[in-house]
Amino acid sequence: MSMLSGGPHPALPQRGREIDGGLRGDALVRELERANLLGRGGAGFPVARKWRTVKANGNGRAVVLANGAEGEPLSRKDRTLMVERPHLVIDGALLAADAVRASDIIFYVGNEHRAAVSAMRRALAERHERAAQRARLVEAPAGYISGEESAAVHYINAGDARPTVTPPRPFERGIDGRPTLVQNVESLAAAALHASGALNGTALFTTSGAVRRSGVYELPPDVAPEAVVDLAGGLAKDVQAVLIGGYFGSWASAEEVWSLTLDSNSLRARGLTLGCGVLYFLPADSCGVDATARIMSYLAGQSARQCGPCVFGLGAIATATRRLAERAPQAEDLARLARWSGLLAGRGACKHPDGATGLLRSALEVFADDFVAHQQRRCITRRALPDHSRVLAEAVA
Amino acid sequence: MAEQVAIDRIRCDGHGICAELLPEMISLDDWGYPIIKPSPIPLRLIEHAQRAVEACPVLALRMTRVSKAA
Numbered sequence: 001m002s003m004l005s006g007g008p009h010p011a012l013p014q015r016g017r018e019i020d021g022g023l024r025g026d027a028l029v030r031e032l033e034r035a036n037l038l039g040r041g042g043a044g045f046p047v048a049r050k051w052r053t054v055k056a057n058g059n060g061r062a063v064v065l066a067n068g069a070e071g072e073p074l075s076r077k078d079r080t081l082m083v084e085r086p087h088l089v090i091d092g093a094l095l096a097a098d099a100v101r102a103s104d105i106i107f108y109v110g111n112e113h114r115a116a117v118s119a120m121r122r123a124l125a126e127r128h129e130r131a132a133q134r135a136r137l138v139e140a141p142a143g144y145i146s147g148e149e150s151a152a153v154h155y156i157n158a159g160d161a162r163p164t165v166t167p168p169r170p171f172e173r174g175i176d177g178r179p180t181l182v183q184n185v186e187s188l189a190a191a192a193l194h195a196s197g198a199l200n201g202t203a204l205f206t207t208s209g210a211v212r213r214s215g216v217y218e219l220p221p222d223v224a225p226e227a228v229v230d231l232a233g234g235l236a237k238d239v240q241a242v243l244i245g246g247y248f249g250s251w252a253s254a255e256e257v258w259s260l261t262l263d264s265n266s267l268r269a270r271g272l273t274l275g276c277g278v279l280y281f282l283p284a285d286s287c288g289v290d291a292t293a294r295i296m297s298y299l300a301g302q303s304a305r306q307c308g309p310c311v312f313g314l315g316a317i318a319t320a321t322r323r324l325a326e327r328a329p330q331a332e333d334l335a336r337l338a339r340w341s342g343l344l345a346g347r348g349a350c351k352h353p354d355g356a357t358g359l360l361r362s363a364l365e366v367f368a369d370d371f372v373a374h375q376q377r378r379c380i381t382r383r384a385l386p387d388h389s390r391v392l393a394e395a396v397a
Numbered sequence: 398m399a400e401q402v403a404i405d406r407i408r409c410d411g412h413g414i415c416a417e418l419l420p421e422m423i424s425l426d427d428w429g430y431p432i433i434k435p436s437p438i439p440l441r442l443i444e445h446a447q448r449a450v451e452a453c454p455v456l457a458l459r460m461t462r463v464s465k466a467a
Contacts, residue, residue, distance in 0.1 A: 165405050307406040312428035343426055349406045 002202055003189055004084055004218045017127070019091040022196040025099050029055075031194055038264050040077075040203065041067055041147070041184030042248055042276045043351075047191060050181060054171050055100040057179035062102040065156070065175065066093045068109040068116060068185040069140035069147030072246045073298065074278045077204035078185050080216040082109065082116035085189060086123035090132060092188025095195050097131055100181050105131060107185075108152050111139035144247070144302035148350050149182040151304070162304040163350035184276075203274070205262075209281035210237040221263045228262070228279055238284035240381070241366050245275025247295055248355030250362035251288070287381040288367035289374045292360065293318070293325035299356040309347040313340060314356055321360075324374040334375040338364060399437035399463040402446055408457035415458055418449040437463050 023031050033048035054062050066089060070078040082089055093105050107124070109117050121137055138156055140146045146161040153174045155161035174180025186204055201221045205228055208214040212233030219227060225242070229235055242257045244250055250272050252260070260267065264274050282291055300318035303310045317340050320333040341360045344353035364371060373380045402415075402422055411429040421442055423431045438446045438460070450458045 165407055308409060308411045308428060308430040309406070309426060312430070313426070316427070340427075343432070347406060347426075347430070347432070 002200075002218055003081060003088070003186070003193065003204060004216070017091060017129075018085070018087050019095070019192045019196045024095065024195065028095060028099055028191070028195050032191055035194055035201065037187065037190055037194060039184055040186040040190065040277065042072070042246060044264055044273060044275070047183070047187055050171065050183070051096065051100050054102075054179050054181040057172060058100055058102065059179075060101045060103070061178050062100050063175040063178050063180040064093055064097045064100065064102045064105045065149075065152060065170070065180055065182045066105065066107045066185050066188055067147055067149070067152060067182055068107065068113070068120070069152065070110050070113060071140075071142070071144045071147045071302075072276050072278060073144075074206060074208055074243070074280050075246060075276050076206045077216045077277055079110065079113040079116040081186055081189055081204065082113070083119045086119045087126075088189045088192055089120070089185045090123055090127060090135075091195075092185075092190070092192035093135070094129060094131055095192055096181060096183060096188060102181065104175070105135040106156060106175065107135060107137045108140050108147075108156070109137060110142065110146070112142045144299065145304055145350065145352060148352070150350060152182060153180060162306055163348075163352075165349045186277075203262075203277055205277045205279055207232045207279045207281070209243075210235050210239050210283040211281055212236045219262070222261045222266075224261055225257050225279065229281075235281070236283075239281045240284040240286065241282045241288055243278065243280040243282065243291075245273045246278040247299055247359060248351070249273055249275040249278065250359060251282075251292070251366040252362070253366050254284075285381065287325070287370065287379055288363065289321070289370045289379070290325040292363040292367065293321040295359060296321045296356065299352070299359075303352060304350075307348040307353075309344050310353045313344045313347075314353060316340065317356070317360060324371065327374055327377040327379060329375055329377070334371055337371075400443065400446070400460045401435075401437055401463050402433050402449070403459055403461045404431060404433060405457045405459075408455045410455050410457075412454050414452045414454070415449040418452055419445050422446065423449070 029048050029051050037047040038044045068078050068082050097105050107120055109120055141161045145151050148163050149170050151161050151163045153170045154164050170180040170182050202218050205217050217231045239254045241251050241253050244252055267274050296318040300314040303314055305311050320337055323329045324333050341357045344357045413425055413429050415431055416423045416425045422434045426432055
């Protein structure tokens, strides 16, 4: 059985429990460990280890928080899964609650994903298990960091979707002070399929950019990126580079991408991450500096504005990258970016500065020639200069 | 037991007093926010570290036991 029944197109929603019988409790945790199921929210933490920790900390009063906030701009897989297979997500949450001996389940669903919110509400109303009837659905506010685990817990506890200082981490002290398992909805669905012995290790990918059909695709592990491109109808344009893993992921050059297999371990060995399964194919005629500037501006704007290094550091990075993209840099902008990209990691309450500067470092490497050209007010990708007024202004000056 | 300087990044407002009192362990970035050496505080600096902790106007600084988990 797969996660999305109808491939990229919605199948008829199921009316009730999808997983009957199969592994439960510690036996399921052992199976998840054997299969080395890694979290699909972005960080890729081993699922079995998290479940064990929450169970050990929880003393029978843990909480399961099924995370479907999906604030990642290029990701669609969580909302697609919740719309197409809400019962599978619920099955996974029930199995998790049983395995970690949680007494409460909360489904945390992005409030912009209206179809996912209604699908999950409808599916919950169709369930008769006691734990499902007790479960709550909380709509997550829009924004990149609403889904960060301490922010999710903070929102549910206090209505404030900003990260909190850790420790304590949610698995130690979360909802109402109780140990809380925060687990991405795809991870829960995958766990449910593992319980039934039905999952062959597939994962969900969201592809966009130079492919003919952007969308969410389910693929077995270890596939080559070509397989994703094939499912997405092939390439509409040549590809220059690929953003792998979302805005906290990395750019990889086209040459490198075609030699990869898309599984966590081999990606990690190359310094890349599967993250939340985003694959954005940057067309050969798009400027990597410009694409990176857009991402850095977005991420700087999504800072919770609590920690100085994030507010000012990401702000400065976004501004300098924007000046470079516009071919109007200050003399030291590229050198500053190189320095700042190594200066912010580990210096926020959450990993927002770490993720953003990780992406920037990959950009400085993959688009090294482009950045140098932009520092010299040229663009090697877009030969036709779109902004004639500035060129004229500079020529006159 | 070895100790480390830890900082509450949300409380920290970048006053920079800590870097003045404990320059061996703390420097400031381009925006005036502390960068802390990840190593344990040497014994000879423990008193200075304690003073830096007490001098922080927003109580963002503290000393923690070095643990492997962290």
